[in-house]
Amino acid sequence: MLEVLSPGLSSIVVDAGRRAGTDLGVPAGGACDPLALQMLERLVDGEPGTTAALEMTLTGATFTVRETCVVALTGADMEAHVPEERRDLSPGACSLVRAGTTLRFGAAVDGARTYLSMAGGLDVPLVMGSRSTCLAGGFGGVDGRALRTGDRLRSLRRGDVGLAGRRWSARQPGVVPGAQPVRLRIVPGPHRKRFAPGMLDRLAHALWTVSSRSDRVGLMLDGPPLGLAAAGDLLSLPMVWGAIQVPADGQPICLLTDHQTVGGYPVPAVVASVDRSSLGQLRPGDSVRFEVVSTGDARALMLDAQAAFAGALAAMSRDEVGEALA
Amino acid sequence: MIEPYGDEALLITLGESIDEAINDRVHWLSKMIRSRGRADGPFGTPVPAYASLLVPFDPTRVNVETATTEIGSLLMALPALVPTEGSQQPTPIEIGVHYGDADGPDLAAVAEQTGLSPGQVVEAHSSTVYRVFMLGFMPGFAYLGTLPAGISVPRRASPRARVPAGSVAIAERQTAVYPSVTPGGWQIIGWTDAPLWDPNRAPPSLLASGQRVRFLPLTD
Numbered sequence: 001m002l003e004v005l006s007p008g009l010s011s012i013v014v015d016a017g018r019r020a021g022t023d024l025g026v027p028a029g030g031a032c033d034p035l036a037l038q039m040l041e042r043l044v045d046g047e048p049g050t051t052a053a054l055e056m057t058l059t060g061a062t063f064t065v066r067e068t069c070v071v072a073l074t075g076a077d078m079e080a081h082v083p084e085e086r087r088d089l090s091p092g093a094c095s096l097v098r099a100g101t102t103l104r105f106g107a108a109v110d111g112a113r114t115y116l117s118m119a120g121g122l123d124v125p126l127v128m129g130s131r132s133t134c135l136a137g138g139f140g141g142v143d144g145r146a147l148r149t150g151d152r153l154r155s156l157r158r159g160d161v162g163l164a165g166r167r168w169s170a171r172q173p174g175v176v177p178g179a180q181p182v183r184l185r186i187v188p189g190p191h192r193k194r195f196a197p198g199m200l201d202r203l204a205h206a207l208w209t210v211s212s213r214s215d216r217v218g219l220m221l222d223g224p225p226l227g228l229a230a231a232g233d234l235l236s237l238p239m240v241w242g243a244i245q246v247p248a249d250g251q252p253i254c255l256l257t258d259h260q261t262v263g264g265y266p267v268p269a270v271v272a273s274v275d276r277s278s279l280g281q282l283r284p285g286d287s288v289r290f291e292v293v294s295t296g297d298a299r300a301l302m303l304d305a306q307a308a309f310a311g312a313l314a315a316m317s318r319d320e321v322g323e324a325l326a
Numbered sequence: 327m328i329e330p331y332g333d334e335a336l337l338i339t340l341g342e343s344i345d346e347a348i349n350d351r352v353h354w355l356s357k358m359i360r361s362r363g364r365a366d367g368p369f370g371t372p373v374p375a376y377a378s379l380l381v382p383f384d385p386t387r388v389n390v391e392t393a394t395t396e397i398g399s400l401l402m403a404l405p406a407l408v409p410t411e412g413s414q415q416p417t418p419i420e421i422g423v424h425y426g427d428a429d430g431p432d433l434a435a436v437a438e439q440t441g442l443s444p445g446q447v448v449e450a451h452s453s454t455v456y457r458v459f460m461l462g463f464m465p466g467f468a469y470l471g472t473l474p475a476g477i478s479v480p481r482r483a484s485p486r487a488r489v490p491a492g493s494v495a496i497a498e499r500q501t502a503v504y505p506s507v508t509p510g511g512w513q514i515i516g517w518t519d520a521p522l523w524d525p526n527r528a529p530p531s532l533l534a535s536g537q538r539v540r541f542l543p544l545t546d
Contacts, residue, residue: 019370019371020371021371021465021530022371022373022380023356023371023372023373023374023461023535024461024465024466024529024530024531024534025461025462025463025464025465025466025467025531026465026525026530127525127526128525128530134465134525136464136465136508137464137465137466137506137523137525138506139465139525139526140525187330187332187333189331189332190329190331190337190339235342235343235344235375235376235377235378236375236376236460236462236469237337237339237375237376237377237378237380238331238337238373238374238375238378238379238380240331240332240335240380240382241332242332243331243332260462260463260464261373261461261462262373262375262460262462262463267331270331270332270333271332272332272333273332273333273334273385295330295332295333295390296389296390298332298333299333299385299389299390302333302334302385303385303386306386
């Protein structure tokens with residue numbers, strides 16, 4: 001069991017998201033980097049879809065280890081370490097942490113979001129079929145809010161330390177964007193024709209910078225204003241993860257998992273589902289370039305990524321000796 | 327019109343206005359997709375809005391062309407005039423409201439803007455049967471229409487940082503109850519203790535799309 005000594009910038013409990021309730025105004029929520037969460041589900045032997053993990057953004061938390069347990073980490077590298085043992089914890093692996101030690105995360109060195117889970121997943125209640133925190137509704141996760149000092153994280157399989165040493169192979173399929181600008185594939189959206197011709201080209205030719213005014217609802221993108229006098233506001237319509245909304249000021253907002261279920265800004269393009277994890281790992285100041293692909297190509301890319309994930313899963317090695325006896 | 331919305335959803339647009347007949351068709355189609363949807367089927371929970379419907383699909387099970395064809399055949403089967411909620415007008419859900427004073431801090435301003443007395447605003451608001459056009463903005467937030475033109479007012483010039491849960495508010499031709507505390511820009515004319523939203527209850531929302539609602543003035 002882990003007790004929060006300092007919660008980090010914004011640390012919330014997530015799973016794969018809430019499927020029920022999008023028709024009731026409940027954001028789907030869930031991990032902004034779905035691939036990192038999937039890797040974690042496999043590492044901790046959790047139930048697919050409802051395995052809960054802690055998503056830490058930009059600056060991680062510090063915990064006191066109250067009971068010896070296994071923790072697993074994926075996503076961005078926050079240089080997790082146990083100062084008392086002068087030991088670093090490997091990303092993409094399950095590690096044993098001992099009662100009485102400290103588990104400390106720093107700032108993300110590559111990407112924005114780090115995921116932590118424990119054997120079987122974190123023990124928080126299912127609300128409307130999901131363990132994800134719904135910040136807009138104040139429910140799910142830990143009391144519907146970000147972690148605070150003194151909160152405790154428990155494993156669904158308390159005392160199970162058999163997973164220590166399990167790790168993804170070096171060729172793990174996780175995405176932590178490295179080279180700038182980060183390339184994101186987009187497919188044409190429903191309102192592309194409401195804009196002046198060439199809208200998608202202008203989106204694709206510009207270099208965009210992720211603004212610091214970004215959160216789990218959406219990434220604000222700074223760049224050349226997109227001329228769009230013709231677009232205007234719309235009758236509110238459903239929104240999707242990855243939708244690029246363009247409000248009247250011409251500065252696009254790319255929606256992430258906590259986006260509202262409906263919205264009224266026109267959507268000229270949507271980020272391909274295969275690039276959602278890249279989207280979730282963008283940090284303020286990162287530069288982004290869009291590349292237009294067809295819906296069919298986007299699907300093919302996503303199926304390829306799933307096949308790569310299955311391959312990496314098969315190659316996952318389990319080193320029983322590992323860190324447990326180190 | 328059916329079109330791809332990203333690579334794992336379809337957007338079905340049935341009109342461009344806030345219109346009861348169009349909205350009926352949206353909810354009818356949503357219900358048909360839900361009733362056909364199996365746990366192992368390719369379609370996820372449809373999300374209805376005023377005149378459009380989002381239908382998520384699992385791209386590992388179905389491609390966008392097949393999904394479009396399947397939803398298209400449902401759309402073809404949709405009758406020209408959809409009967410409202412099984413032909414009979416549903417009994418409106420009644421929501422008791424404390425209007426004005428501290429419960430409705432914008433009532434006086436609304437009266438001033440519309441040239442009515444506060445009592446006339448309350449009378450107009452509570453004598454209309456509204457329909458739930460859609461839910462959105464936040465969990466359990468139901469967009470109710472159509473507000474009588476005589477009490478239609480714009481949103482507040484500056485939104486409130488904190489609107490209390492249960493606030494009954496109006497903006498343009500719509501009214502709503504804020505289900506939880508949130509920042510918000512609608513004009514607050516009253517307050518209700520009706521249990522609008524409880525994520526641990528089934529169903530979590532008191533109001534669902536397509537339902538009728540009427541507000542009852544309460545005297546303390």
